[in-house]
Every structure is written in structure tokens, then in C-alpha cells.
Amino acid sequence: MPELPEVETTRRGVAPFLSGRTIETLVVREPRLRWPVDPAWSENLAGRRIQSVDRRAKYLLIDVDGAHLIWHLGMSGSLRVITDGRAPDKHDHIDLVVDTGHCLRFNDPRRFGFLLFTQAPLAKHPRLMGLGPEPLSEAFNGELLYRRSRGRRTSVKGFVMDSATVVGVGNIYASEALFLAGIHPRRPAGRISRARYAALADAIKTTLAAAIEQGGTTLRDFSDSDGRPGYFSQSLSVYDRAATPCPHCASLIRREVIAQRATYFCPRCQR
DNA sequence: AGACAGACCTGTGAGC
DNA sequence: TGCTCACAGGTCTGTC
Structure with missing residues (x-):
């Protein structure tokens, strides 16, 4: 589904449930996304506070106390907030669980999406370098x-x-x-x-x-x-x-x- | 540098 | 009903 409008809509939809919350765990049911997800990230993420949920291009950027999660939905990915503790469905590969008990759940049948965790500055991240301007910014004309x-x-x-x-x-x-x-x-x-x-x-x-x-x-x-x-x-x-x-x-x-x-x-x- | 083909993976719908 | 095929919203990598 995701083109830029869908990613931006996702960002606006999930941000209120995440901003200011503290991460408890990252549950990885299927690490084989476009690039492998390392379940060990969970230990590093636990206890970090989510400062902001931003977007650059089609990447969702979650600032967790200066480190970052970079989430891409690929061709068939979607994110939604689970508040009722329901069991995961098919292709629900990852949960980011926060201290309210809610979680951000990633579903992606084709697994073209990915999640990256980085403690380096985002400006130097290879996925984000070399990108052109945002289409809705004044820099684009x-x-x-x-x-x-x-x-x-x-x-x-x-x-x-x-x-x-x-x-x-x-x-x-x-x-x-x-x-x-x-x-x-x-x-x-x-x-x-x-x-x-x-x-x-x-x-x-x-x-x-x-x-x-x-x-x-x-x-x-x-x-x-x-x-x-x-x-x-x-x-x-x-x-x-x-x-x-x-x-x-x-x-x-x-x-x-x-x-x-x-x-x-x-x-x-x-x- | 720039242009293109191929790759990743699963689901769906059309046609037989 | 069940098979096979074409096609699907993205982006990276390799080759010329």
C-alpha cells in the first residue's frame, strides 16, 4: 500500500500512542525482512523513551533517546497500534511494546519492508543519504x-x-x-x-x-x-x-x- | 554517471 | 476445485 501519503497517515495515526512512552520490548516473530532484524535489539531498546515519530521520504523515524528506529513498509507492510492485547495474525512479524501495554504491530505479507536500529547520527545513515527534497517542502519546485x-x-x-x-x-x-x-x-x-x-x-x-x-x-x-x-x-x-x-x-x-x-x-x- | 534488468516474497485474480 | 500464470503500491544491487 504505502506511498508517501500512506506513510504520513500512518505516522500521524500511531504517533499519539508512542510519543513519550517507554519501550518495554521488541518482539520479533519473523526476523527475515528485507534485512534481518536482530532480536537482540530488544535489550538495547528496553527502557528507552520515544521522543518523536517523524518521517523522511517513506521512512518512519522513531527517535528513542538519541538512537533511532528506521521503519519502512515496503510494498505490502502496515503498522497499527494494538491496545487490546489481541493475538498476532499471520504476517504480524514484529511488535514494539511500550509501557502502556499497547504495541505497535508490523504486518507485511511480502516482507519487502524492514526495520533498522542505529545509534549513529541519522544524517549519516546510508539509507537516508542522497535523498532528494521532500515533495511538500519549499525546497521542491x-x-x-x-x-x-x-x-x-x-x-x-x-x-x-x-x-x-x-x-x-x-x-x-x-x-x-x-x-x-x-x-x-x-x-x-x-x-x-x-x-x-x-x-x-x-x-x-x-x-x-x-x-x-x-x-x-x-x-x-x-x-x-x-x-x-x-x-x-x-x-x-x-x-x-x-x-x-x-x-x-x-x-x-x-x-x-x-x-x-x-x-x-x-x-x-x-x- | 546514468540507465536498465533482476532481485527480494507472498497473495490475488484471471483463465483454463 | 485446482492448477498455472501474470501482476502488485518499493528500493537495492549488479552490469553495461
């Missing part, structure tokens, strides 16, 4: 896209999905933002004007901000929630809408593989 794209021959879709360009633009929102900006996803990144990149930066911000807002309404209850909500599909213009009419011109939406991923666009509105 059309001028940045324009400058970084000069000489690049890769598709604009691949370019905006590259975390060195800007973080948090995943496959769904890349298609959506390019549609909103009227740019063909296969167009070479280096051959797009300043003005069009200004429109694309705006479209990325608009699309992500709207999705976060919806996440806030559809995913509000992060404790004990059972069902995972659908994917805001009602508000998507082109993603997963192949062969249905474009909302602007009624041409049929196309699906093609671009930048090695399924890509949806209107062949008439996007040039």
Missing part, C-alpha cells in the same frame, strides 16, 4: 526539477520516481501527477521546459497533499483497526483505469510499462 533534469534522457516518469530527484513519488502518484500536469510519462526528462516543470511540481504537491487529506479521513483510526481501507481509488484519475474514459477528454486511458512499472495516461491530454 519546478526550478529544481528543471535543473536536475538537464541532459537526462530517461523518461520523466522515471526521473520523478527517482528518490535522488524528489522523494515520495511512487508509482501511483507519478501517473496521477503527470496526468494533472498534462505531460506524457515517456517524454525524456531533459526535454521538458521550465514552465512545464513548474506545473509538474505543483501537480505533485497537489496530488500528494490531497491523498494525505483523504488518508486522514479514511485511515483515521489506527488503533485496533481491522480492515485495511481501499486505495482511494475513487479519487484517482488514471491509475488502474486502463480503457476507461479520460475525465477530461473521454479518450481511453492507456496502460504501458514505463520505467519498468505499469503506467497510466491519457494519450490525448498528455504530450
Whole structure:
């Protein structure tokens, strides 16, 4: 599920249950995530106080007295707060138990997600170095896209999905933002004007901000929630809408593989 | 440096 | 019902 809006929604949902709490244990039922989880971290974590729950790109960052947990949801991961002590389900790989008796429970069928523990400064962490700006920050704008794209021959879709360009633009929102900006996803990144990149930066911000807002309404209850909500599909213009009419011109939406991923666009509105 | 293919792993839905 | 296949929201690594 997780693109940036889902990760941010998760952060907002779980932070109130964690901030200020003291960690009791880390329960590792399945250490084989993308990178192995070391159950011995539990001893080091026990007694540490959770100072904050932040996000950088699609990484959740939990500050535990100066050390850090870095949590990534991968393709199929989710986090929720368990307050009723219920037994874990299938694929509930990890619990972070705090002193209220609640726990943050990680479920991930595909195990592409990961949890890292580090006592080194986050700024030097290899997973976080080299990341581009946050899409909703002022540092991200059309001028940045324009400058970084000069000489690049890769598709604009691949370019905006590259975390060195800007973080948090995943496959769904890349298609959506390019549609909103009227740019063909296969167009070479280096051959797009300043003005069009200004429109694309705006479209990325608009699309992500709207999705976060919806996440806030559809995913509000992060404790004990059972069902995972659908994917805001009602508000998507082109993603997963192949062969249905474009909302602007009624041409049929196309699906093609671009930048090695399924890509949806209107062949008439996007040039 | 930049571009691409392949890798990780399980679940789901389509088609037979 | 049960098999096989294609495909799925991310990102790292290796190779040219």
C-alpha cells in the first residue's frame, strides 16, 4: 500500500500512542525482512523513551533517546497500534511494546519492508543519504526539477520516481501527477521546459497533499483497526483505469510499462 | 554517471 | 476445485 501519503497517515495515526512512552520490548516473530532484524535489539531498546515519530521520504523515524528506529513498509507492510492485547495474525512479524501495554504491530505479507536500529547520527545513515527534497517542502519546485533534469534522457516518469530527484513519488502518484500536469510519462526528462516543470511540481504537491487529506479521513483510526481501507481509488484519475474514459477528454486511458512499472495516461491530454 | 534488468516474497485474480 | 500464470503500491544491487 504505502506511498508517501500512506506513510504520513500512518505516522500521524500511531504517533499519539508512542510519543513519550517507554519501550518495554521488541518482539520479533519473523526476523527475515528485507534485512534481518536482530532480536537482540530488544535489550538495547528496553527502557528507552520515544521522543518523536517523524518521517523522511517513506521512512518512519522513531527517535528513542538519541538512537533511532528506521521503519519502512515496503510494498505490502502496515503498522497499527494494538491496545487490546489481541493475538498476532499471520504476517504480524514484529511488535514494539511500550509501557502502556499497547504495541505497535508490523504486518507485511511480502516482507519487502524492514526495520533498522542505529545509534549513529541519522544524517549519516546510508539509507537516508542522497535523498532528494521532500515533495511538500519549499525546497521542491519546478526550478529544481528543471535543473536536475538537464541532459537526462530517461523518461520523466522515471526521473520523478527517482528518490535522488524528489522523494515520495511512487508509482501511483507519478501517473496521477503527470496526468494533472498534462505531460506524457515517456517524454525524456531533459526535454521538458521550465514552465512545464513548474506545473509538474505543483501537480505533485497537489496530488500528494490531497491523498494525505483523504488518508486522514479514511485511515483515521489506527488503533485496533481491522480492515485495511481501499486505495482511494475513487479519487484517482488514471491509475488502474486502463480503457476507461479520460475525465477530461473521454479518450481511453492507456496502460504501458514505463520505467519498468505499469503506467497510466491519457494519450490525448498528455504530450 | 546514468540507465536498465533482476532481485527480494507472498497473495490475488484471471483463465483454463 | 485446482492448477498455472501474470501482476502488485518499493528500493537495492549488479552490469553495461
